[in-house]
Amino acid sequence: MILDFFRQGSAEPAVAPEQKASATGRVMAWHGSGRVAWSPRDTVTLTRTGFAGNPVGFRCVKMIAEAAAALPLVLQDCERRFSEHPLLDLVKAPNPAQGRAELFEALYGQLLLTGNAYVEAVGAGIGVPLELHVLRSDRMSVVPGADGWPIAYEYAVSGRKHRFDVSEGNPVVCHVKSFHPQDDHYGLSPLQAAAQAVDVHNSASRWSKALLDNAARPSGAIVYRGAEGQGSLTNDQYERLVSEMETHHQGARNAGRPMLLEGGLDWKPMGFSPSDMEFQKTKESAAREIALAFGVPPMLLGIPGDATFSNYQEANRAFYRLTVLPLATRVAASVATWLAGFSGEKLELRPDLDQVPALAAERDTLWSRVAKAEFLSDDEKRDLLGLPALTEEDLDG
Structure with a gap:
């Protein structure tokens, strides 16, 4: 039996009253609404x-x-x-x-x-x-x-x-x-x-931040294998287990700390799903x-x-x-x-x-090519290089 620590278990499960329910209700409950939430564009x-x-x-x-x-x-x-x-x-x-x-x-x-x-x-x-x-x-x-x-x-x-x-x-x-x-x-x-x-x-x-907060690994499951006739933990056992997990095995401070299980408890780690593995590639693609x-x-x-x-x-x-x-x-x-x-x-x-240092090589090539163009006048060469024509004062000087 896999325990869910976000819900408190009980020694004897309560008997639910008879009611009509959809046959697909359990499946649909595990899925979101499928609505994409984008941030505002202002x-x-x-x-x-x-x-x-x-x-x-x-x-x-x-x-x-x-x-x-x-x-x-x-x-x-x-x-x-x-x-x-x-x-x-x-x-x-x-x-x-x-x-x-x-x-x-x-x-x-x-x-x-x-x-x-x-x-x-x-x-x-x-x-x-x-x-x-x-x-x-x-x-x-x-x-x-x-x-x-x-x-x-x-x-x-x-x-x-x-x-x-x-x-x-x-x-x-x-x-x-x-x-x-x-x-x-x-x-x-x-x-x-x-x-x-x-x-x-x-x-x-x-x-990624949420993953790091969970010791940089996906969650696992604690499986209880009790004695015959005992199918679940008692309330005291459940509260003690939750307290020890929160105190000794959660957060970055306790990352990698070994877990000591007793009383028929067994840890079953869950590996990354293919969608989890694609998150880093998705992030890099968005950055590009x-x-x-x-x-x-x-x-x-x-x-x-x-x-x-x-x-x-x-x-x-x-x-x-x-x-x-x-x-x-x-x-x-x-x-x-x-x-x-x-x-x-x-x-x-x-x-x-x-x-511009990044364009130095291009400018050297352009200057060399223009300087070797003997069919161009000096004013035409300066115009190709983005320079104003020489004035009479410049020529006299």
Whole structure:
């Protein structure tokens, strides 16, 4: 007889009154309702479960945001590259509390987590603004006009709202958003696409934690083989057995402790079922899906089973080329166009590819190939390399 310690046994089983019951009732009672429970898809919940509560999502966002924010930026127009400019000074020190890396890391983080990023210009008038601040995306809402275009942005904090009017002049708020095919005003976050994988990964982690709490092995059964005529334990024997199990054989402190059975008791361990063995593979598959949604090679996250790249260096180069650089280039271009609207200049702000260590081999190959192209002029070569043409001052110098 197998004992269930969650129910108290009795020496003499009670006689149940006669009643009608379904023949399949016992079978159906062992199954759940079959209803899948997914976490909510709002911004706050996704940030909590996919970033603050998931190591894969956390690491993906941190890797992309930190790598993109660390890229050196160059400012140039159609004629020259600037080494000194008020806009460069603003980007280098955007506000008293943040530097360039901190501001852009917050900007990229908001864009990755919510699909939207907002930058406020403080002291905007004629010329370059005095300060730049990144606003939380979950607090911002777009106010569309009659034609569908935004006329204002509302920022809500503690029940109070501040309205940024963008209907006239250069807007004081720069809205950078990811592509969303079904929304005209808000972007689509990678966490939205990876939401199901995040739920699976978190559920698998909770299952592993519960398994560790049970001495890292499945439960077993204590079988009672009493004397003839004695088919079950008495109440006192049952209470004593439960007490000894809770005191001496449960929890991580008692993991692996031998069990001493007496009085006709026998321990029957239960092995892992095939579904239990698949939990780790399911967790690794969910982790790869999360990394795929963010564009991070699983090899860089230490996820086993990924053989897309032959080595770590190749994976790191693909990470910069396919994920970091497109994101940084698009965001820098949006911010530069927005800031140039205050001064009226036509400026371009973009990452300096010559100072990216992960792309050093590619840049060396490109420079060598362009230098050997004798049919190209110097200006054409500089244009291929993303450099402005030389001015007369540069040629005279």
